[in-house]
Amino acid sequence: MDDPDPQVERLLERIDQQRTPPTHGMSVPTARERLDELFTTPDPEPVGEIEEFSIEGPGGPLPVRVYAPETGTEPYGVFVTFHGGGWVVGGLDTHDPVCRALANAADCLVVSVDYRLAPEHPFPAAVEDCYAATEWAVEYADELGGDGERVAVGGDSAGGNLAAAVTLVARDRDGPELCHQSLVYPSVNSPSLQEFGSYEENAEGYLLERASAEWYYERYLSHPTDARNAYAAPLMARDLSGLPPATVITAGFDPLRDEGIAYADRLDAAGVPVTHEQFEGMIHGFLNLVDTIDRSRDAIAVLADDLRDAFVQ
Structure with missing residues (x-):
């Protein structure tokens, strides 16, 4: 495999110079603050309109943020998205830049969901919130300027897990x-169940470390049996047939790379149409670094192109 992209290398060097511990060496509040700082964009891309409010969720009020594109014609397709962050960190603000970019690039409504986080709310709270938000988006799409018959879901990392x-x-x-x-780069496996080569190959030094991935899982899954639940680890599902077409993006220097590839292969084998794009030289989290890593925009274009195609079929 080639070396990491030069922009990635410079980012990793800056992080090393900060001399802060990895996520698994932090408290939950500190880890949340750290991700907020990393993904903050000072000059976000303008969109047509943004509305933020709460809907009724399984555990009480569930905040959502709805983005309308700068151009396009109603009714829009609707993309319901779930942020990454190991089910423990992240929120509406950390993924705001990507939501803005996707709304414009795909000419769609983007509904970003601020689901309940672990360890305060372990599995299956996040799944229940995300499913409830998806049902809500379908029911109320027309009131938002969208089309309830053209609804897609997605997310990165833990958000990809939740979308699956x-x-x-x-x-x-x-x-x-x-x-x-x-x-x-979806987190679709449970590290305690199945080993992949990328866990060892990219265990340290590439933003998400294997020990940190395990730290997230320990806070998300409160019972050992949850690790075998397909809604917690979709790769464990016996049957993947009958699911919607998928776009799967993986990164070359990511400990989760191989499980994302395995999931794409499983979907394909089950007869689900799949587009898989691997971004060599990239690391976990690169999609959110729109002001730092140019290839983030390339990944957004891949997602947007496939969403456009899905919304016109």
């Missing part, structure tokens, strides 16, 4: 018929 879980729940419960799923 939502498609499984929707299928299993005869829920909304979703038109697409966008999974960016």
